[in-house]
Amino acid sequence: MNGAEAVRVEDVSFRYTDRDVLQHVSFSLKVGDMLGLVGPNGSGKSTLLRLMVGLLPLRRGKVYWFGQPLASFRERWRIGYVPQRAGSFMSGFPATVEEVVQMGLVGKAGLLRPLGRQGRERALAALEEVGMADFFRWTIGALSGGQQQRVLIARALVADPDILILDEPTVGVDHEAEERFYDLLHRLHRERSLTIIMVSHDLGVISHHMDTIACLNHELLYFGPSDQFLLRQDEVVEAMYGAGVRVVKPALSSCAGQP
Amino acid sequence: MMELFWQYSFVRYAFLAGLLIGFIAPLVGSFVVVRRISIIADALAHVSLSGIALGFLLGSLWPLAGQVRPTYYGLFFAIAASLAIEKLRQTYRHFADLAIPIILSTGVGLGVVLIGLSRGVNIDLLGLLFGNILAVTPADLWRVVILGAVVLSVLALFYKELLAISFDEEAARVAGLPIGFLQALFSAMVAVVVMTAIQLVGILLVSALITIPVAAALRLAKSFRQLLLFSVLLAEMSVLLGLWVSFQLNLATGGTIVLASVLLFLGVLFWTRWREGVMA
Numbered sequence: 346m347n348g349a350e351a352v353r354v355e356d357v358s359f360r361y362t363d364r365d366v367l368q369h370v371s372f373s374l375k376v377g378d379m380l381g382l383v384g385p386n387g388s389g390k391s392t393l394l395r396l397m398v399g400l401l402p403l404r405r406g407k408v409y410w411f412g413q414p415l416a417s418f419r420e421r422w423r424i425g426y427v428p429q430r431a432g433s434f435m436s437g438f439p440a441t442v443e444e445v446v447q448m449g450l451v452g453k454a455g456l457l458r459p460l461g462r463q464g465r466e467r468a469l470a471a472l473e474e475v476g477m478a479d480f481f482r483w484t485i486g487a488l489s490g491g492q493q494q495r496v497l498i499a500r501a502l503v504a505d506p507d508i509l510i511l512d513e514p515t516v517g518v519d520h521e522a523e524e525r526f527y528d529l530l531h532r533l534h535r536e537r538s539l540t541i542i543m544v545s546h547d548l549g550v551i552s553h554h555m556d557t558i559a560c561l562n563h564e565l566l567y568f569g570p571s572d573q574f575l576l577r578q579d580e581v582v583e584a585m586y587g588a589g590v591r592v593v594k595p596a597l598s599s600c601a602g603q604p
Numbered sequence: 605m606m607e608l609f610w611q612y613s614f615v616r617y618a619f620l621a622g623l624l625i626g627f628i629a630p631l632v633g634s635f636v637v638v639r640r641i642s643i644i645a646d647a648l649a650h651v652s653l654s655g656i657a658l659g660f661l662l663g664s665l666w667p668l669a670g671q672v673r674p675t676y677y678g679l680f681f682a683i684a685a686s687l688a689i690e691k692l693r694q695t696y697r698h699f700a701d702l703a704i705p706i707i708l709s710t711g712v713g714l715g716v717v718l719i720g721l722s723r724g725v726n727i728d729l730l731g732l733l734f735g736n737i738l739a740v741t742p743a744d745l746w747r748v749v750i751l752g753a754v755v756l757s758v759l760a761l762f763y764k765e766l767l768a769i770s771f772d773e774e775a776a777r778v779a780g781l782p783i784g785f786l787q788a789l790f791s792a793m794v795a796v797v798v799m800t801a802i803q804l805v806g807i808l809l810v811s812a813l814i815t816i817p818v819a820a821a822l823r824l825a826k827s828f829r830q831l832l833l834f835s836v837l838l839a840e841m842s843v844l845l846g847l848w849v850s851f852q853l854n855l856a857t858g859g860t861i862v863l864a865s866v867l868l869f870l871g872v873l874f875w876t877r878w879r880e881g882v883m884a
């Protein structure tokens with residue numbers, strides 16, 4: 346399975362109103378790649394992810410999942426997606442942590458198939474993985490923001506996806522939980538060769554943990570190995586001409602969102 | 605009371621219809637409330653008025669059209685309106701709260717005009733607006749049984765999908781659930797329940813019957829399953845209490861049932877407040 350293509354984004358552009366939020370974004374990931382997506386606020390990171398999972402209409406460009414075009418890709422459960430700031434709608438909803446995590450199995454199970462006892466066991470296992478098993482019976486709204494975030498990660502993992510897409514998953518998660526979270530990602534990556542796409546603002550941490558970095562500011566400014574990225578970060582000019590690195594645009598520093 | 609029950613068949617029909625409706629209305633109502641679309645039930649009830657009025661009008665013009673009961677015209681209108689509202693909600697996300705009152709007013713306006721046109725036809729307008737449970741016939745009862753069975757089966761078959769889209773529609777979309785189909789199915793179900801419940805409490809109070817027991821259950825429930833359970837219990841208690849009191853004191857039945865549900869709601873509210881106070 347390793348070496349096969351997990352996702353390919355081809356010349357994707359997007360605008361909400363009259364201004365392009367994304368311009369000609371292209372890249373591809375192999376199964377087992379770990380991509381850190383960075384860029385300043387408003388640079389289009391969430392927009393790109395939402396286009397990739399089909400939450401926004403793909404008008405210009407193409408997205409392929411495991412070789413199939415997004416529109417005809419049926420095995421959607423293979424994509425686990427954790428949105429940015431998912432918390433607000435959950436506060437007043439009368440559902441237990443268990444019920445929420447089981448919702449992650451609905452698409453995979455298919456219509457007219459009850460989740461049954463197996464669904465319960467898998468939900469518990471997924472909660473175990475994110476360290477939330479003790480909260481099985483809690484009402485979702487009674488949890489803190491960080492705990493809710495971890496429940497949503499469990500919901501994304503419960504169907505045993507091949508790729509996990511995380512939009513700033515560690516915002517509101519304490520330091521210890523963040524460490525555990527990265528441990529979890531590495532373990533899943535090792536054990537199931539899970540492909541990971543993760544948005545973060547913490548350049549240091551993400552380039553340490555991910556093997557590939559994509560740098561977005563409406564356009565894709567950098568896409569390549571994270572070690573190269575760290576080396577070149579301060580030396581924009583050199584990076585421009587650096588061998589073996591695909592530097593698409595010279596304005597590399599602008600993508601870090603910090604001088 | 606028991607004598608009444610055994611003596612008069614219409615009292616038995618009233619109780620049976622009330623209990624059946626008290627069972628399905630809060631089940632569908634639970635999804636309606638957590639999706640924050642309570643006002644839709646109200647809109648559908650009002651739209652059904654124009655359907656019913658059209659039914660009477662057509663019946664008075666052509667005897668053949670009169671073979672179909674006006675209620676079915678109402679049901680048809682309500683289903684059409686529910687699909688239209690869902691469509692509008694999807695298309696104009698930010699103006700969803702505008703689309704519903706517009707459809708509601710259109711329904712009432714059209715209903716009033718049509719009723720005006722069918723002058724001379726004997727329409728039980730009061731019964732439509734406030735319910736007329738005592739007029740339930742065995743045929744009505746069968747209709748409630750069949751529609752209730754349909755609603756229950758749909759809920760049982762699509763429970764996990766309906767819960768998933770109610771909780772997080774975007775996640776359901778990413779997971780590849782057939783959102784459009786599920787929304788349409790659910791809307792049609794709301795329309796069916798609204799039409800069924802109109803006979804019990806009338807157009808004006810339908811949404812109260814669908815939402816108030818759920819609002820009370822919301823204060824008590826820790827899970828969605830509990831919400832379903834508690835809201836059914838509270839709705840059935842409202843129906844029984846309302847029917848009994850209205851028979852005893854000769855009050856309007858629909859109104860009494862809804863008042864009973866409000867009373868239970870307040871009881872739950874005070875009780876949970878008090879419990880929180882004790883815990884704190």
Ligand SMILES: Nc1ncnc2c1ncn2[C@@H]1O[C@H](COP(=O)(O)OP(=O)(O)OP(=O)(O)O)[C@@H](O)[C@H]1O
Pocket residue numbers: 361362366384385386387388389390391392393429
């Ligand atoms: N629903 C929307 N309608 C119109 N414009 C939008 C919408 N969502 C986002 N935008 C605009 O698109 C641009 C990119 O937004 P996006 O959320 O993709 O940025 P981001 O890189 O994820 O930022 P952040 O780091 O703050 O999460 C922003 O300028 C934003 O104003």
Ligand SMILES: [Mg+2]
Pocket residue numbers: 390391392429512
């Ligand atoms: Mg974002």
